[in-house]
Amino acid sequence: MSYLEYSIKSVPTGPRKLLYLHWPLILLLCAVAGVGFLMLYSVAGGSPDPWAEPQLKRFGLGLSLMFFVAMVPIWFWNNLSWLAYGGTVLLLILVEVMGSVGMGAQRWIDLGFMRLQPSELMKITLVLALAAYYDWLPPERTSRPIWLLPPIALILIPTALVLRQPDLGTSILLLAGGGMVMFMAGVHWAYFAAVIAGGIGLVTAVFQSRGTSWQLLKDYQYRRIDTFLDPSSDPLGAGYHITQSKIALGSGGWTGRGFMQGTQSRLNFLPEKHTDFIFTTLAEEFGFVGGMSLLGLYGIIIIFCVIAALRNRDRFSSLLILGITATFFLFFAVNMSMVMGMAPVVGVPLPLVSYGGSAMLVLLVAFGLVQSAHVHRPR
Amino acid sequence: MKRPVVDTAETHRRLTRRALLLGGAQIGFMAMLGLRMRHLQVDQADQYRLLAEENRINIRLLPPARGEIFDRNGIPIAVNQPSYRITIVREDAGDVDKIIDRLSHLVALDPIKIERAKSEMARSAPFLPVTLADHVSWEEMSRVAVNAPALPGITPEVGLSRRYPFKADFAHVVGYVGPVSDYDLSKIEDPDPLLRIPRFQLGKVGVEAKQEDRLRGKAGNKRVEVNSVGRVMRELDRREGQPGADLQLTLDQQLQSYVQARLGNESAAAIVMDCETGDLLALNSSPSFDPNLFVTGISVSDYNALTESKYRPLAAKSVQGTYPPGSTFKMVTALAALEAGVMSAEDTVWCPGHLEVSNRRFHCWKRVGHGHMTLNKALRESCDVYFYKVAIDLGIDRLSAMAERLGLGQRFDLPMSGIASGLNPSREWKETVRGAQWLVGDTVNASIGQGFVLASPLQLAVMTSRLATGRAIMPRLIKSVDGVEPERAPAELLGLNENNLRQIRKAMFDVSNNRRGTAYGSRIIDDAYRMAGKTGTSQVRNITTAERAAGVTRNEDLPWERRDHALFVNFAPYDNPRIAVAVVVEHGGGGSTAAAPIARDITLRALHGGTPPLEAYPTRDRDRIEAQQNRLNAVIPDRNGNVRGERA
Structure with a gap:
């Protein structure tokens, strides 16, 4: 597919593209990242070291990447989808092989200036591939069983690879994100109903089988589930993180304990306070107001993106934006559910806030794709 | 492959529907997150705030200084x-073995303590101090x-740490402290x-134990x-404790130390009194022991x-020991x-x-006869025989009542451990405890302080x-x-006939001062x-009839455990009684030879307030007494607990 084939009435060119970027979205992203810097500064005890400053640099790099990606026409990325997907799967296999050869459970490739986690990259490239697939697939075939098999394979291959690492959080994100793209592409709702019903059935079976001769899980796995359902049953063991996280959140109250006054995070009662549990620090220090503000920012990002997707008449662009939005949503939804004790601790960072290079860069590249789709939308 | 530029309307409508559905679901889920956050942060905020404070704040006790104990003169x-003591902090030490070396x-x-310290270090957090050596000297x-x-x-x-400068002299009265044991804790309900x-350190026996609450x-x-x-991050606030009360005892250190020396190893x-x-x-029991040993761990x-x-050095025989009072009971x-x-x-x-x-x-x-x-x-x-006959006429009831009035058979409430109540036998006692009828022979035995009678x-x-003052x-x-002396009214009169008391006192005077008195040899x-x-x-x-016939009753020929107890009681000065003295020498033989000389020395020392002049002693004894005084003065500690010729 060439630029000319992709007939467009008017697409901005050159530096004029900058004017057509979705600037409110960029400001929102900066605002969320700003919250992140503030919290990283706070959990380090009022110091840009060791987290806030590197995070700021990475955000700068990520922002540049976003602009770069946004400037490149969306049809170029469409053409690159399969390559990107294939390349990321290869990288996943590569870390798997490297991990088994040495280093133990290694999830990243060292690029020198940062460690790249292919599983993070996978979240984007999977969405790219699925969007490209449904863009290519004639709409009337969308719900035919035979045409369901390729996207299911596209989702399950990286999910299985990531699950082997083992990284339950990312696998859930891939599975759910992929499923959401399929849903929006128009796959008949009955399939989803069937899958959800099957899932509920499986969970019921797992619980029903406990203590019987056909028990489906090992005893220790059941104990983990117990701890999740009632963290107070094991407050110093596996339930410790959840209990302490809830204490931190709850003690924040309406307006919080004040910037850098959070005792739970400052005295190390919080686990992983700069990564997965950073939201608890925010909620402890700025309270319900602070927590809701961040949630509000995320909500506006979601709404802006959905609007941008719906205004876009290009099917690939729409699906891509919606897929990326869904992945972004899953990120913070799983993270927040986890720290509020509504989901098991699976290790998903809070997007743009948690300390971590790969997730931040990948998300900004993803938003670069959103911008590119927005700038180069058919008019 | 050619496709329409713009998606067909139907496909796009479906996409829009689905996207709005999913977007709405996402917003709905976020609303749920918000509600959950509200539940935790608003509805349950107080509860979680409390838990956070409990996490954060640790209350450490500051032990108060234990009250000190002084003699009547403030010594x-x-x-x-x-x-x-020397402690080590693992994280600061680096190479622990090298530092210990x-x-x-x-x-x-002590290599055993070092091994114990090393295993404790392996268990505890690296910033917690572990004791390597306790009770280290100032030089070290x-x-x-x-x-x-x-x-x-x-x-x-x-x-x-507690120290008893007079070592053995006050061991039985003051007692000692020691580390709290599980047994101590099990005895106390709701322990501090x-x-x-x-x-x-907790008082284990004696005044230290009985006055624990005050001290x-x-x-x-x-x-x-x-x-x-x-790890402690900072101190939030501190409330100093209240030190224990200082106690002043009625004991006189100089006298107590003298008596201890005079009793020697008997x-x-x-x-x-x-x-x-x-x-x-003075309240002494010998032999004694050094209570400091118990403080550091004996x-x-x-x-x-x-x-x-x-010889039961741990027993405070002056209050815990009970003996047949023998002839000292005859005044009763x-x-x-x-x-x-x-x-x-x-x-x-x-x-x-x-x-x-x-x-x-x-x-x-x-x-x-x-x-x-x-x-x-x-x-x-x-x-x-005189008292046998008198007692038969008197009967046990009146005898026992008089003994009671004079303080026998009753437990005096002093802050010391194991105070004995002795035994003042009566008809009723024998019937309930022994299940037998009181016999005249029992009265005869009791009249001279033998038989069932026991007194400390x-x-x-x-x-x-009581005899001296009525x-x-x-x-x-x-x-x-704490410097506050309780008000005390003078003791009440016993309601005894003063003439009768005078007769008894005169007879006691003659015991010591009449040439025929049994204690004439120990007169002043x-x-x-x-x-x-x-x-x-x-x-x-x-004493069996056979023994009496054979005439083998000499104490010196008997094993120590079977020899007679020697007792002596006295008050002085005769005209104006100030002190009363009681001396018991277990298995010491005769009261006049074993107990009376000790009582005399103690009496003189107490009345004179220091080494008494030799002129108070009969001429014949003076050389021996002088040698004894020199020997004893050399071992009596001064008011700082230092013994002459011995470095502090």
Whole structure:
């Protein structure tokens, strides 16, 4: 597919593209990242070291990447989808092989200036591939069983690879994100109903089988589930993180304990306070107001993106934006559910806030794709 | 492949529907997250705030300084002195083995304790101090301090530890403290959290134990902020505790130390009591032990030596030991008879050396008999038959009642451990406890303080005080608490006939000052210090008829355990009684030879307030007494606890 084939009435060119970027979205992203810097500064005890400053640099790099990606026409990325997907799967296999050869459970490739986690990259490239697939697939075939098999394979291959690492959080994100793209592409709702019903059935079976001769899980796995359902049953063991996280959140109250006054995070009662549990620090220090503000920012990002997707008449662009939005949503939804004790601790960072290079860069590249789709939308 | 530029309307509508559906679901889920957040942060905020504070704040107790104990003149007899110990902090030390090796060149380290410390270090957090050596001397401490730069992680720490400067002299009265044991905790209901502080010292016996509540004081506390692994981040606030109350005892250190030295290694007890106020001036039991050993932890061999000795050094015999009072009881019989009017002081009794009562022959200590005896002569020469006869007329009921009035058979409430109540037998007692009827023979035995009668040296001293003053004197050991002396009314009169008391006192005077008195050999010739006393020699076995026939009753020929107890009680000066003294020498032989000389020395010392002049002694004894004074003065500690010729 060439630029000319992709007939467009008017697409901005050159530096004029900058004017057509979705600037409110960029400001929102900066605002969320700003919250992140503030919290990283706070959990380090009022110091840009060791987290806030590197995070700021990475955000700068990520922002540049976003602009770069946004400037490149969306049809170029469409053409690159399969390559990107294939390349990321290869990288996943590569870390798997490297991990088994040495280093133990290694999830990243060292690029020198940062460690790249292919599983993070996978979240984007999977969405790219699925969007490209449904863009290519004639709409009337969308719900035919035979045409369901390729996207299911596209989702399950990286999910299985990531699950082997083992990284339950990312696998859930891939599975759910992929499923959401399929849903929006128009796959008949009955399939989803069937899958959800099957899932509920499986969970019921797992619980029903406990203590019987056909028990489906090992005893220790059941104990983990117990701890999740009632963290107070094991407050110093596996339930410790959840209990302490809830204490931190709850003690924040309406307006919080004040910037850098959070005792739970400052005295190390919080686990992983700069990564997965950073939201608890925010909620402890700025309270319900602070927590809701961040949630509000995320909500506006979601709404802006959905609007941008719906205004876009290009099917690939729409699906891509919606897929990326869904992945972004899953990120913070799983993270927040986890720290509020509504989901098991699976290790998903809070997007743009948690300390971590790969997730931040990948998300900004993803938003670069959103911008590119927005700038180069058919008019 | 060619496709329409714009998606067909239908496809796009479907996409829009689905996207709005999913977007709505996402917003809905976020609303749920918000509600959950509201539930945690608004509805349950107080509860979680409390949990966060509990996480963060740790309350540490500050042990109060234990109250100190002084004698009646303000000389400290139980003090808190700095005790030094060496601790190590693993994270600061780096190479622990190397540091300990260096330390061992400066301080004597116990390899067993070091092993224990190393295993403790392996278990505990790296920032917690672990004790390497306890009760380190000042010199060793200084050496460590000087070498501090070469010993990272090593900290000399100062705490307070109990010390008893007069060592054995006050061991039985003051007792000692020791670390709190699980057994101590199990005995106390709802124990003070202070007791759970490591190294906290608790009174174990004596005044230290009985006055524990006053001496301990109230714990202070400090609130510290700790992080998740328990490291202290900062102190939030501190409330100092209230130190324990200082106690002043009625004891006189100089006298107490003298008495202890005078008793020497005899298994004996002695009491000096102010016979007007009841203040106990000296309360000794020998042999004694060094209570400081128990504070630092006594070795098994030392402890076994103390418990296995037949002289029972750990027992406070002056209050815990009970002995048949023997002839010292005769004043009770005599006074009871006079008060009851069953005889007068001038009535005579014929002593043929024995008395037949219901087909049993009761012997006088003097085989050939004393002849005609009046009350005065009978007490002076300690004739047994006189009292047998008097008691038969008197009966046990009146005898027992008089003993009770004079303080026998009752438990005096002093802050000491295991105070004995002795035994003042009565008809009722024998029926309930022994299940047998009281016999005349029992009365005869009781009349001379044998048979069932048992008295502690404390009770004998009280009895003597009451005889000397005619008042219901009660012994007292605590003079003041934190400088406040409780108001005390003078003791009430016992309601005894003064004439009768005078008869008894005169007879006691003659015991010591009449040429025929049993304690004439231990008289005081200084008129200002004349004493009135009574000897007692109580049997601890029955003398069989066969033995009596063979005549083998010499104490020296018997094994120690079967020899008679030697007793002596006295008050002095005779004209104006100030002190009462009771001395018991276990298995010491005769009261006049074993107990009376000790009582005389103690009496003189107490009355004179220092080494008494030799002129107070009979001329014949002076050389011997002078040698004894020199020997004893050399071992009596001064008011700082230092013994002459011995370095501090």
